[in-house]
Amino acid sequence: MKTVLWGKWVVGMVAGLLLSGCGADAVKTELPEPDNQEKAQEVQIAFLADIHLHDFLSAAENLDASELPVIADTRTSDQSTQGAQTPVLMRSMQAQLNSTRLFNENYFVFLAALDEIAAKGIKLVALPGDFSDDGQPANVRALADILAEYTDKYGMRFFAITGNHDPVRPFSRAGGKKDFLHRSGKEVAVMSPDHPDCLNQSAWQCSNALREWGYADIMETLKSQGFSPSSQDLLYETPFGTAEVSKRGWRWCDPESKSGESNSTEESNQIEESGKSCIFMPDASYLVEPVEGLWLLAIDANVYTPKGKVSSLEFNGSGNAGYNALVDYKPELLDWIAGVVKRAEKHNKHLIAFSHFPMADFYDNTQKQLAELFGDTGMQLKRMPSASTTQILSDLGLRLHMAGHMHLYDIAQPEDTGGLVNVQVPSLAAYQPGYSVVTLNNDGSAQVDTIIQQQVDRFDTLFPVYAKEWQYRNQAGLINWDKTILDTPDYLGFTDAHLKEVVRQRYVGREWPQPLATFIQSKTVGDALETLVCGNISRVTDEALLAMPAITLANDYYRMRNAGQFADLGGREVIYERLSDATLHCELPETAPVQTQQVRRFVKLLSNVAVSRDVTSITVKGV
Structure with missing residues (x-):
């Protein structure tokens, strides 16, 4: 077993940490030499990212339902019980209007997307992480049941890989939320029994269905969805020489600890190694060949950095770590990926990689502008892969990577990445909701098309419950949301209304620099454009705007940032594109007020984003 001194990999990481592979050599599968036969034509794979499934029906089971909201149950085919009132455990509208994603309607759009994919005859579906809300038993089991139903009915196969929400931490822990809805419309806490709020009896109700599962439980529950080999697979391997879940991972050790500091138990994932306290850090990565000629490379890009000693079992979440951390914490995983790429080329296989985290810039080269205006950590810039990280990943030889995490649609082109194409698959739970389909061609290329989910039946099922919430908040004098969101006629309109409320309440309301936020909240578009073109705005736009x-x-x-060319701006994007030229002969004096400078920077940013909106499809060569 090879052991590597952590300090040699990266300066400034956890002092003295040791990393070793656990059987890190890949399975040495002997494959036949490539022949001259053409690959199968029109193999298609759908990618559904960031589903964040919360099954509000299953989550309500085993709770005292007397004060839960109720809806008409439409899941049953039994005519005698259809429409019967059934309790739901759902998050508040106020909560989801402060998040980059929806919490409840995900259930309906997920089913709609699966129906649409099935109707297209697509049999292979990959899930690049965050397939559940927070890895709760109720939601992971619901996901497994739904996917099994589509497998049985349509012959579809699913391949999941982990995200930062599943698991939230590598090992199971207490969970729950404080913003579920009571029947009256108020927010209440429902937690797992081991959560402090249940232990001190301050939670409204307690349920084991809301624990946050770790790797072991999630992978076991979803073993038929890619985490274990199937008899249908032509090839299945992991970086660890085994498909056994308990043996797939890395040993991280505290080399300075004394023997006996930790106990060796399965429950704690602590082990003794040469007098050091160590933990076994799971890794769910795998390679599968579901049909002849196609290799799907599922990369577990989660990195849960230790809080101090690894033996304390205290870890940071992986949301801001991504590939910047992976290149330091999982070097042997990169070695395995490089080997997979070489074997794919040797054996004439289409290779498509997918993981939860982006491998390249997802903001269309506006990072510098964003940092100047919103700060180095604003706009989720912590999640941006560095140029060196992208180069390392591109040097592995990967040509197409499908990612999620950012809840937006984006394509990083080869000229910006050294050859790698990174596609950010949009979330079904945010503006604009959609999924991507990769079609393999005989010439070794792949066509990537992204489809907006236009039709979502029953998306407004929970609206009567939200109406009670709004009424409660209004009567209680609480901060409230714009009730017109309940008037939206379709799911696309609903996600747009959701985005506008997030902009109002969270982005502009709390996260933007105060001078800029104050201007945006109180002025007109005309006022903003005057700062950009020195008052000469008639040649740029019209009076209505x-x-x-x-x-x-x-x-x-x-x-535009979230949806690229899918964004519906009513034609305003054409005006925004012209703004860049309008600034060429207009310079602000250095003594201009801070607010004016910020507004000008923002409008320039807006123009740049309009010009660089991502196309809706792309052909990738050499896949």
């Missing part, structure tokens, strides 16, 4: 509230610019920025 100039009279709109300035927050329209903020809404449109996030629409």
